[in-house]
Amino acid sequence: PKYNSLPLLIYFNIFTKQAGPPHFIGCLRDLRVDDVPLVPVHWPKGSTESLTHGCIERDRCVDDPCQSRGTCHNQWLSYKCECDSPFEGQDCSEENIAGRFGDGELESYAVFTIDDDPGQDIVLSMRVRTRRRSGLLLALVNSSGSYLRLWLQDGKATVRAERSPSLTGRLALSDGALHHVTVRVQQDQMALFLSSQKQGEVSVSMPPVRSGDAVYLGGLTDRRSSASFGGYFKGCIQDVRINSRRLQLYPIGAPVSSYALERLVNVTQGCASDSTCRNNPCQNGGVCYPTWDGFTCSCPSHAAGQLCEEATWCERSPCPPAGVCRPRAQGFECFSNATFYDDSAVISYKGNGKISRTLSYISFRIRTRKLNCVILHAERGPEFVTVSIQNSYLQLELMTGPDASLKLTLKSQHAISDGEWHSVEFSMLVPSLPSSKWIVNVDGKGTISSVRSGNLDFLKDEADIFLGGFGVDVGGSLAGCLSTVEIGGIALPYHGNSEVDIPRVQDEQFLKMSPRAVRGGCSGADVCVAKPCLNGGVCQDLFNLFSCTCPSGWMGPRCELHTNPCSINPCAHGNCSVHSLGYQCICDAGYTGANCEEKTDPCLHHQCSYGATCLRGIHGYSCLCRDNSTGKYCHRPKLPVSVCGNEHRNYTCFNGGNCTDGIASMCSCRLGFTGHR
Ligand SMILES: *[C@@H]1O[C@H](CO)[C@@H](O)[C@H](O)[C@H]1NC(C)=O
Numbered sequence: 001p002k003y004n005s006l007p008l009l010i011y012f013n014i015f016t017k018q019a020g021p022p023h024f025i026g027c028l029r030d031l032r033v034d035d036v037p038l039v040p041v042h043w044p045k046g047s048t049e050s051l052t053h054g055c056i057e058r059d060r061c062v063d064d065p066c067q068s069r070g071t072c073h074n075q076w077l078s079y080k081c082e083c084d085s086p087f088e089g090q091d092c093s094e095e096n097i098a099g100r101f102g103d104g105e106l107e108s109y110a111v112f113t114i115d116d117d118p119g120q121d122i123v124l125s126m127r128v129r130t131r132r133r134s135g136l137l138l139a140l141v142n143s144s145g146s147y148l149r150l151w152l153q154d155g156k157a158t159v160r161a162e163r164s165p166s167l168t169g170r171l172a173l174s175d176g177a178l179h180h181v182t183v184r185v186q187q188d189q190m191a192l193f194l195s196s197q198k199q200g201e202v203s204v205s206m207p208p209v210r211s212g213d214a215v216y217l218g219g220l221t222d223r224r225s226s227a228s229f230g231g232y233f234k235g236c237i238q239d240v241r242i243n244s245r246r247l248q249l250y251p252i253g254a255p256v257s258s259y260a261l262e263r264l265v266n267v268t269q270g271c272a273s274d275s276t277c278r279n280n281p282c283q284n285g286g287v288c289y290p291t292w293d294g295f296t297c298s299c300p301s302h303a304a305g306q307l308c309e310e311a312t313w314c315e316r317s318p319c320p321p322a323g324v325c326r327p328r329a330q331g332f333e334c335f336s337n338a339t340f341y342d343d344s345a346v347i348s349y350k351g352n353g354k355i356s357r358t359l360s361y362i363s364f365r366i367r368t369r370k371l372n373c374v375i376l377h378a379e380r381g382p383e384f385v386t387v388s389i390q391n392s393y394l395q396l397e398l399m400t401g402p403d404a405s406l407k408l409t410l411k412s413q414h415a416i417s418d419g420e421w422h423s424v425e426f427s428m429l430v431p432s433l434p435s436s437k438w439i440v441n442v443d444g445k446g447t448i449s450s451v452r453s454g455n456l457d458f459l460k461d462e463a464d465i466f467l468g469g470f471g472v473d474v475g476g477s478l479a480g481c482l483s484t485v486e487i488g489g490i491a492l493p494y495h496g497n498s499e500v501d502i503p504r505v506q507d508e509q510f511l512k513m514s515p516r517a518v519r520g521g522c523s524g525a526d527v528c529v530a531k532p533c534l535n536g537g538v539c540q541d542l543f544n545l546f547s548c549t550c551p552s553g554w555m556g557p558r559c560e561l562h563t564n565p566c567s568i569n570p571c572a573h574g575n576c577s578v579h580s581l582g583y584q585c586i587c588d589a590g591y592t593g594a595n596c597e598e599k600t601d602p603c604l605h606h607q608c609s610y611g612a613t614c615l616r617g618i619h620g621y622s623c624l625c626r627d628n629s630t631g632k633y634c635h636r637p638k639l640p641v642s643v644c645g646n647e648h649r650n651y652t653c654f655n656g657g658n659c660t661d662g663i664a665s666m667c668s669c670r671l672g673f674t675g676h677r
């Protein structure tokens, strides 16, 4: 609407209303034809009804005729709304109707046909609302297959043209809110937008979109082909556009230029939510509030978590100091260990009458040195159960169920009365049957009964359950420690309802009937207090059993015995004799050392005289004499030999005898020797 004062030659068809170029809209002034001014007075009658004098200029968009749902274009005498998705109509007052895909988990899709030639460069946009993280949104299909696919992967929009890399958005859109997804293909560059934020761009080689191609929304006809792109979509799709044309799912009042809808399978109109609260998914009394295709749980004060699945009773520390709080179905229980003495009172329990589950097992942990005692006993009429220790083996006796005339006896594989903790579970092999074999499991080692028996349902009400003993005459009572015993997962609590800070709220309970407080924790008897170790022995507490470490010289369980050092025969080759400082060995000949363990050297103190050589032998030694001595020990000097005679005959006198030549040679013997020589 600017006046142009330059000379202008204008062709326009003021005089006709027939089809042709659109009418001029605006103001004209100083219109001359052949330099003759043409003024409206000269114009033919009937041709001026759409003309007014003067030039009134008014912005038609000032009143926001498009209701802020689109861009308004002022057209002098009127306006034109370019409506934002999903709005339509002259004033953008109508909205494209969304299609609900996958309602009730149905497999749904819609098919449109392209009837023009959008060509190579396209802008494809749609509004999506879902909580699913996968599913096929759109596929462009030609006669040889699909060549562009837009789907959800990990909640993010992903688009891929055939034989081109895929492009995934940065932001997830599976949050139940509406998102505007746009794919723009321009000069072999494909860009993905979420709302108006660009998510990325890749180069593609995509065939042109041609007349006859099909557009699939929400899935393909073939389930398997759909599955490779996340399966059928669940959620809403609204206002799908390819360039300026729509893919209208449902007609609306305003005229809309849409591609033809070929098929609509299992798609419903609108965008209603699933009835997510129908089977209240919130636990522990949480209240379900539906959100679109989702829900939130409003949890009561004792529960937390998305589904109120975390019970928070225990955060309020309801148990006494000795107890450990553990959440139970709709409540809590205090677990603790208790110490039983031989004389401590037996505790009794009763079901609260609201136990509905089947009671098919008993579990606990135990630590004792007692060889015989009753741990648990209950009876009702002919039915009874007894858990006891018999000769240090755990034992279950059970008579219940349809075969209540037959007693089941089940023994642990190994002895347990060793002062160590043992975990124990007696359970029915097939709890769903009225009667089955039972199994005992002690520290992971199981034994199965030969006889069948029923479950423990007779304990649910009426029956008194005794823990820690059952009358002095029947096997004696427990001495040792016991964890909280559970029957069918329901505790026999050591702390009654008056001893916990907030009442237990769970339906199924065993109530402690004995008012007496139980000694918590696990402590043995004070076995060392009486100083059982004598003679300076040190006492060690081994849980209801002591052991003495004795000083040297003392022995015996209480160090009451002298040690006899010779009792262990310390002298290997000799005789032992007790000394004030221990023992002494008197060694046999040929041996030496403190314990006569070494052989002596027979030549060490030999008696070979006159330089004789000592020769070692197995049984001692012998002497090798020099020439001038003789005898066993060479202690006798060898007397000299004298020789006389002539050249024909030599005469020898031995042992110091003197040889003298006379008429004949003869010997004169030394004192003590005789004989001719
Ligand atoms: C609608 O969905 C159901 C369930 O997924 C499917 O069995 C049925 O074939 C679908 N209808 C059509 C016409 O495909």
Ligand SMILES: *[C@@H]1O[C@H](CO)[C@@H](O)[C@H](O)[C@H]1NC(C)=O
Pocket (backbone or CB within 6 Å): 142, 143, 144, 145, 146, 147, 162, 207, 210
């Ligand atoms: C169909 O698309 C494929 C790419 O997936 C392309 O190679 C083929 O030329 C297209 N066919 C027609 C008829 O446009």
Ligand SMILES: *[C@@H]1O[C@H](CO)[C@@H](O)[C@H](O)[C@H]1NC(C)=O
Pocket (backbone or CB within 6 Å): 322, 323, 324, 335, 336, 337, 421, 483, 522
């Ligand atoms: C019972 O004693 C055992 C063994 O000392 C211990 O592991 C367990 O935590 C105790 N239980 C409770 C509830 O204190």
Ligand SMILES: *[C@@H]1O[C@H](CO)[C@@H](O)[C@H](O)[C@H]1NC(C)=O
Pocket (backbone or CB within 6 Å): 574, 575, 586, 587, 588, 589
């Ligand atoms: C050891 O004692 C035995 C018997 O009392 C005795 O015959 C033997 O001579 C003794 N030996 C020594 C080396 O004292």
Ligand SMILES: *[C@@H]1O[C@H](CO)[C@@H](O)[C@H](O)[C@H]1NC(C)=O
Pocket (backbone or CB within 6 Å): 610, 611, 626, 628, 629, 636, 637, 638
């Ligand atoms: C034997 O001779 C040796 C050395 O020659 C000498 O030491 C030793 O006393 C002699 N014995 C006697 C009995 O004369």
Ligand SMILES: *[C@@H]1O[C@H](CO)[C@@H](O)[C@H](O)[C@H]1NC(C)=O
Pocket (backbone or CB within 6 Å): 657, 658, 668, 669, 670, 671
């Ligand atoms: C042998 O003769 C020597 C000296 O000739 C003499 O000393 C010695 O007494 C004599 N011995 C005897 C037994 O006569």
Ligand SMILES: CC(=O)N[C@H]1CO[C@H](CO)[C@@H](O)[C@@H]1O
Pocket (backbone or CB within 6 Å): 645, 646, 647, 648, 649, 650
């Ligand atoms: C007959 C004989 O044996 N004579 C000898 C006696 O002793 C001397 C010396 O020792 C010898 O030389 C002889 O031959």
